Each structure stands twice: as C-alpha cells, then as structure tokens.
Amino acid sequence: MLESAASEEVIELGLKQFVLALSVALSVTALTQLIGRLRQVPYTLVLVMVGLALAFVDIRLVELSPELILLIFLPPLLFEASWNLKWGELKRQLIPVCLLAVFGVVIAVLGIAFGLHQVAGLSLTSALLIGASLAATDPVSVTALFRELGIGGSRLSTLTEGESLFNDGMAVVAFGFLVGLPLGTATLSVQSVLLQLVTVVGIGIAVGGVVGFGISYLTQRFDLPLVEQSLTLVATYATYLITEDLGGSGVIAVVVAGLVLGNYGSRIGMNPRTRVIVSEFWDFLAFFINSIVFLLVGDQIRYEGLLDNLGLIGVTVLSMLLARAIATFVLCFLSDRMTQSQIPIREQTVLWWGGVRGTVSIALALSVPVVLPEREDIISIVFGAVLFTLLVQGLTVKPMMIKLNLLDDQLVREEYLELAARQFALNRVLERLQSDKQPDIDPEFYRYQEALVKGEIDQTQTKIDKLKGEHPNLVSFIVEQFQEELMEVEANAYAELVKLGRLKEELSPTLEAALQEEGNQA
Structure with a gap:
C-alpha cells in the first residue's frame, strides 16, 4: 500500500x-x-x-x-x-x-x-x-x-x-x-x-x-x-x-x-x-x-x-x-x-x-x-x-x-502562391455559378455574383502580372511550380491505380526523367 x-x-x-x-x-x-x-x-x-x-x-x-x-x-x-x-x-x-x-x-x-x-x-x-x-x-x-x-x-x-x-x-x-x-x-x-x-x-x-x-x-x-x-x-x-x-x-x-x-x-x-x-x-x-x-x-x-x-x-x-x-x-x-x-x-x-x-x-x-x-x-x-x-x-x-536577399525572394514566392491559390479558388466558384443554376434563385442574383467573382479574378490577375513585372525571376519559379504540379498529377494517377488494384506498385515518374533529360540538353 x-x-x-x-x-x-x-x-x-x-x-x-x-x-x-x-x-x-x-x-x-x-x-x-x-x-x-x-x-x-x-x-x-x-x-x-x-x-x-x-x-x-x-x-x-x-x-x-x-x-x-x-x-x-x-x-x-x-x-x-x-x-x-x-x-x-x-x-x-x-x-x-x-x-x-x-x-x-x-x-x-x-x-x-x-x-x-x-x-x-x-x-x-x-x-x-x-x-x-x-x-x-x-x-x-x-x-x-x-x-x-x-x-x-x-x-x-x-x-x-x-x-x-x-x-x-x-x-x-x-x-x-x-x-x-x-x-x-x-x-x-x-x-x-x-x-x-x-x-x-x-x-x-x-x-x-x-x-x-x-x-x-x-x-x-x-x-x-x-x-x-x-x-x-x-x-x-x-x-x-x-x-x-x-x-x-x-x-x-x-x-x-x-x-x-x-x-x-x-x-x-x-x-x-x-x-x-x-x-x-x-x-x-x-x-x-x-x-x-x-x-x-x-x-x-x-x-x-x-x-x-x-x-x-x-x-x-x-x-x-x-x-x-x-x-x-x-x-x-x-x-x-x-x-x-x-x-x-x-x-x-x-x-x-x-x-x-x-x-x-x-x-x-x-x-x-x-x-x-x-x-x-x-x-x-x-x-x-x-x-x-x-x-x-x-x-x-x-x-x-x-x-x-534570400528572404525577399521567398516572401515574393509566398505572395505569388497566395494569389495563385486565391485565383484558383475563385475560378472554382465561377464554374459552380455557371454550371449549377437552381430554378428557385433569381437569375439576376447569378449575374451579380458572376460579375463580382469575375472582378475579383481580374484584380488578382492584375496583382500577379504586377508581381511578375517587378520580379522577373518569379517566372522561372512559376515554371518549376507547374512542372511539379504535372509530376504530382502523374504520381497521383499511379497511386490511384495502385489503390484500385490495377497496379502492384507505383511506376517510376516518367515525366520527371524527361524533364531532367531536357534540362541536361539545355
């Protein structure tokens, strides 16, 4: 005790x-x-x-x-x-x-x-x-x-x-x-x-x-x-x-x-x-x-x-x-x-x-x-x-x-990523407004909302263009981000096939190898 x-x-x-x-x-x-x-x-x-x-x-x-x-x-x-x-x-x-x-x-x-x-x-x-x-x-x-x-x-x-x-x-x-x-x-x-x-x-x-x-x-x-x-x-x-x-x-x-x-x-x-x-x-x-x-x-x-x-x-x-x-x-x-x-x-x-x-x-x-x-x-x-x-x-x-000048570059990249994410989300909202119109809602409401969202998209794009103009190095970063996005799409596709049982294991990333070969040739 x-x-x-x-x-x-x-x-x-x-x-x-x-x-x-x-x-x-x-x-x-x-x-x-x-x-x-x-x-x-x-x-x-x-x-x-x-x-x-x-x-x-x-x-x-x-x-x-x-x-x-x-x-x-x-x-x-x-x-x-x-x-x-x-x-x-x-x-x-x-x-x-x-x-x-x-x-x-x-x-x-x-x-x-x-x-x-x-x-x-x-x-x-x-x-x-x-x-x-x-x-x-x-x-x-x-x-x-x-x-x-x-x-x-x-x-x-x-x-x-x-x-x-x-x-x-x-x-x-x-x-x-x-x-x-x-x-x-x-x-x-x-x-x-x-x-x-x-x-x-x-x-x-x-x-x-x-x-x-x-x-x-x-x-x-x-x-x-x-x-x-x-x-x-x-x-x-x-x-x-x-x-x-x-x-x-x-x-x-x-x-x-x-x-x-x-x-x-x-x-x-x-x-x-x-x-x-x-x-x-x-x-x-x-x-x-x-x-x-x-x-x-x-x-x-x-x-x-x-x-x-x-x-x-x-x-x-x-x-x-x-x-x-x-x-x-x-x-x-x-x-x-x-x-x-x-x-x-x-x-x-x-x-x-x-x-x-x-x-x-x-x-x-x-x-x-x-x-x-x-x-x-x-x-x-x-x-x-x-x-x-x-x-x-x-x-x-x-x-x-x-x-x-390392932190400044990173802050610019973070700002771009936030703007790109906002633009992506607003485009999704616009797609929903244009494809799913309910009969009980006044059409004028849809037109007003579409105009509002399009205005926000245009403003976001203006900010992105201004950012690219002020920081030319940002363009290469955008290309790298897009390439990574493409490779992620490929990897997710392999993962989905593995999950469905159509592949035993994920395949080697073909796109990544192709991009590396292109970079070496350049």
Missing part, C-alpha cells in the same frame, strides 16, 4: 509539473502574437529566453532527462518534419544532404575536439564527447526556426531540414561509440566504426521502411480517418522503440517511416480529407511539443556551471563555427562538382550560420555516464554552446537572409 501511495504521488506530481510547464509555454506563445515587437522573433526563441529567466530565479518546472527527450519528445517531432518533407525535392538534393549528414558530423566531432584538446587543454575523452554532442544540427530547432521565417519548402529549407534529420542518427552513433571508449566497451579502429555505422543505419532504414510501407498498404483496406491518424502516432513510437531494441538508429528509422508515409502511404492509402486530418494533427502535436521543449531547454540552465566554464564555452563555440564552415563550404563545393545542381554561396552562408543545435545535443550531454569525472563540465559546456546557437545564431539568421 505504501508503494502504491508513493507511486500515485509521483504520478500526481509529474502531472502537475507537466500542466504547469504547458501553461507557461502556451501563455508565452500567445503573448508573442499579441505584442507587436515579439512577433518579429520566433516564438521558440522567446520560450528559451523565458526559460532562462525562470532558471535565473531558480524555478525548475520539470527535470529534463535524456529519456524524456529521446523517447517522448524527439520521435513525434522527427516524424512530423519528415512527413512534410517532399521526397522529390529531397531526392534532388540527396547528394549534398548525405555529404553534410555523414562527413559533416565527422568534421564537427574532430574540429571541436581538436580545439578543446589542443587549445583549451581539455582531456581528449571529454573533448570528443563534447564534439559528438554538438556535431549534429538539431531538427527540432532548425525546422521550427526555418518554418517561422517562412522558407519551408524551398531548396535551402530542404537542405537544412534534410541534413538535420539524418545527421542526428550519425551523431548518436558517434556519441555511443565514443562514450564506450573510456568505459572499455568499444575499441578504436576503422573497421569497428564502419561496421557499427553500417549496422545501426542499416537496421534503422530497414525497420523504418517495413513500418512505413506496411502501414501504407494497411490503410488501403479501409477509410477511417481517426484510425489512420492513430496508426501514424503508434507507428512513430513503435518504430523508434523496436529499432533501438534491435541495435539500430531509432532516429533514422522514424525519419524513413515518416518519409514513406508522407510521400507514398498518404497518397495510396488515404483520401484527400484524411491526409488533411492527419497533417493537421501532426502540425498541432509539433507545436504542442515544441512549446514545451524550448521552454525547458532554457529552464535547465545552471548559471554557476556556465560561469565556471565560460572560457571553454568560448573555445567550443569558435571551434564549432569553424568546423561548420569547413564542412559546409568544402562539402557544398564537392557536391557542386558531383551534381548538376549548384548551391549559391549565399545559400551556403545561411546553411553554415543556420546550423543551430538544440535538444538532441542536450540529451546526449545528459547521457554522459556519471562515472566520468568531467561529466558536469561537459554538460555545462554543451548547454552554453547550445544557448549561443539558439539565441545568437537563431536571432541573427533572419537579418542575414534579408541582407543576402
């Missing part, structure tokens, strides 16, 4: 802490939309600053642990990001994404470790663990930041989000290997490292693919939106847990499952209404978790630890930025030589500076075994570096993009 009572008290205390943290997070998020100046700052960064203020007065809402981050928060955030990542765009940027996700992590680990060991005199073991913790750009932070800046769906967004989704698995593998060196559970050899890497990544891809395609075919058998929505949530956690139990990378498995379900399963197994319901559910869940995570990141800071290690944090930040610069510019240069797609230097600059760290780095730092003597210093240094990337890089990436 005593054990049962104690367990109930723990559950009640945990629930109260969770509700308190959620209430604070949602209140802060609401205030950012009400106060004019705060609207210019991403709400995730405002939450970090509020968390820092709470930590300063020693108010701890919830004790953040690696298990809480890696098992509860991270899987749904990874799934939501990969669900919304377009495979067609990712495939076009696959070589630079893979180069940055694999070799970028190696360069970051070695660069940070070199700076801390050679310059600051930190032990090699601690330097390597800090390097592994900070090697990966964080998908939670990167995705939230870039979407708030309004650049979701662009090539820069695809490169940044794709890299951050895949390099997490690489960083976790590197950290697991390096943490085993001082404990005597791992040996340093190229063969063992490559074997472990292939095993972990291979298991992750295999499990994620099996779960993704399995649920894709399962949802073809019925049309129950709430059940299909629940299946995606269960699949997210099940994929992560099963893969980790098998010795693979749960991060990579969830990303693969999300990519398959978002780009394949949602087409062949879900009708349009269900896709909207599932997408809205994951948008809500990502917002819900992000609000808590970024508040708790700031709330976990121990100021005394930061002050004691201020010099080491400075060396870490400089080493991290230098290693990130080498990885970004060198690997993008190699990518340009290997592919037809060129990454402009201004996009590479944002790719370098926008590589913020976040929850994954904190989870890895908190995972350092207690038996290691420098554990507390490692945690403080990683927390300090993460805060720098979130507050300094996170707050300055938007001005940098404006200075480089």
Whole structure:
C-alpha cells in the first residue's frame, strides 16, 4: 500500500509539473502574437529566453532527462518534419544532404575536439564527447526556426531540414561509440566504426521502411480517418522503440517511416480529407511539443556551471563555427562538382550560420555516464554552446537572409502562391455559378455574383502580372511550380491505380526523367 501511495504521488506530481510547464509555454506563445515587437522573433526563441529567466530565479518546472527527450519528445517531432518533407525535392538534393549528414558530423566531432584538446587543454575523452554532442544540427530547432521565417519548402529549407534529420542518427552513433571508449566497451579502429555505422543505419532504414510501407498498404483496406491518424502516432513510437531494441538508429528509422508515409502511404492509402486530418494533427502535436521543449531547454540552465566554464564555452563555440564552415563550404563545393545542381554561396552562408543545435545535443550531454569525472563540465559546456546557437545564431539568421536577399525572394514566392491559390479558388466558384443554376434563385442574383467573382479574378490577375513585372525571376519559379504540379498529377494517377488494384506498385515518374533529360540538353 505504501508503494502504491508513493507511486500515485509521483504520478500526481509529474502531472502537475507537466500542466504547469504547458501553461507557461502556451501563455508565452500567445503573448508573442499579441505584442507587436515579439512577433518579429520566433516564438521558440522567446520560450528559451523565458526559460532562462525562470532558471535565473531558480524555478525548475520539470527535470529534463535524456529519456524524456529521446523517447517522448524527439520521435513525434522527427516524424512530423519528415512527413512534410517532399521526397522529390529531397531526392534532388540527396547528394549534398548525405555529404553534410555523414562527413559533416565527422568534421564537427574532430574540429571541436581538436580545439578543446589542443587549445583549451581539455582531456581528449571529454573533448570528443563534447564534439559528438554538438556535431549534429538539431531538427527540432532548425525546422521550427526555418518554418517561422517562412522558407519551408524551398531548396535551402530542404537542405537544412534534410541534413538535420539524418545527421542526428550519425551523431548518436558517434556519441555511443565514443562514450564506450573510456568505459572499455568499444575499441578504436576503422573497421569497428564502419561496421557499427553500417549496422545501426542499416537496421534503422530497414525497420523504418517495413513500418512505413506496411502501414501504407494497411490503410488501403479501409477509410477511417481517426484510425489512420492513430496508426501514424503508434507507428512513430513503435518504430523508434523496436529499432533501438534491435541495435539500430531509432532516429533514422522514424525519419524513413515518416518519409514513406508522407510521400507514398498518404497518397495510396488515404483520401484527400484524411491526409488533411492527419497533417493537421501532426502540425498541432509539433507545436504542442515544441512549446514545451524550448521552454525547458532554457529552464535547465545552471548559471554557476556556465560561469565556471565560460572560457571553454568560448573555445567550443569558435571551434564549432569553424568546423561548420569547413564542412559546409568544402562539402557544398564537392557536391557542386558531383551534381548538376549548384548551391549559391549565399545559400551556403545561411546553411553554415543556420546550423543551430538544440535538444538532441542536450540529451546526449545528459547521457554522459556519471562515472566520468568531467561529466558536469561537459554538460555545462554543451548547454552554453547550445544557448549561443539558439539565441545568437537563431536571432541573427533572419537579418542575414534579408541582407543576402534570400528572404525577399521567398516572401515574393509566398505572395505569388497566395494569389495563385486565391485565383484558383475563385475560378472554382465561377464554374459552380455557371454550371449549377437552381430554378428557385433569381437569375439576376447569378449575374451579380458572376460579375463580382469575375472582378475579383481580374484584380488578382492584375496583382500577379504586377508581381511578375517587378520580379522577373518569379517566372522561372512559376515554371518549376507547374512542372511539379504535372509530376504530382502523374504520381497521383499511379497511386490511384495502385489503390484500385490495377497496379502492384507505383511506376517510376516518367515525366520527371524527361524533364531532367531536357534540362541536361539545355
């Protein structure tokens, strides 16, 4: 009875802490939309600053642990990001994404470790663990930041989000290997490292693919939106847990499952209404978790630890930025030589500076075994570096993009897409007015409504023509959008035939190959 009572008290205390943290997070998020100046700052960064203020007065809402981050928060955030990542765009940027996700992590680990060991005199073991913790750009932070800046769906967004989704698995593998060196559970050899890497990544891809395609075919058998929505949530956690139990990378498995379900399963197994319901559910869940995570990141800071290690944090930040610069510019240069797609230097600059760290780095730092003597210093240094990337890089990436004329281009594209969507919707209304005239309604009413809608269509077209005249580069974007629309029509046709049982699997996109061949000839 005593054990049962104690367990109930723990559950009640945990629930109260969770509700308190959620209430604070949602209140802060609401205030950012009400106060004019705060609207210019991403709400995730405002939450970090509020968390820092709470930590300063020693108010701890919830004790953040690696298990809480890696098992509860991270899987749904990874799934939501990969669900919304377009495979067609990712495939076009696959070589630079893979180069940055694999070799970028190696360069970051070695660069940070070199700076801390050679310059600051930190032990090699601690330097390597800090390097592994900070090697990966964080998908939670990167995705939230870039979407708030309004650049979701662009090539820069695809490169940044794709890299951050895949390099997490690489960083976790590197950290697991390096943490085993001082404990005597791992040996340093190229063969063992490559074997472990292939095993972990291979298991992750295999499990994620099996779960993704399995649920894709399962949802073809019925049309129950709430059940299909629940299946995606269960699949997210099940994929992560099963893969980790098998010795693979749960991060990579969830990303693969999300990519398959978002780009394949949602087409062949879900009708349009269900896709909207599932997408809205994951948008809500990502917002819900992000609000808590970024508040708790700031709330976990121990100021005394930061002050004691201020010099080491400075060396870490400089080493991290230098290693990130080498990885970004060198690997993008190699990518340009290997592919037809060129990454402009201004996009590479944002790719370098926008590589913020976040929850994954904190989870890895908190995972350092207690038996290691420098554990507390490692945690403080990683927390300090993460805060720098979130507050300094996170707050300055938007001005940098404006200075480089990247955000302006994206805002123009967003404005065009909104106008085109409005014109498309108004044309649908006009078609309805002209084709479905009911005898009980006065014909004069129809004429008036048609004139009103035609006037709105003409005004929208005038705005589109003006926008194209002011921004000539918009024309090439419109052509790209139309080509993507044609390829989407082709892909949906294959998916519909699969759903009807007239095809066993989707065919290769003929139109995409033809367009690529035409581009090469040009």
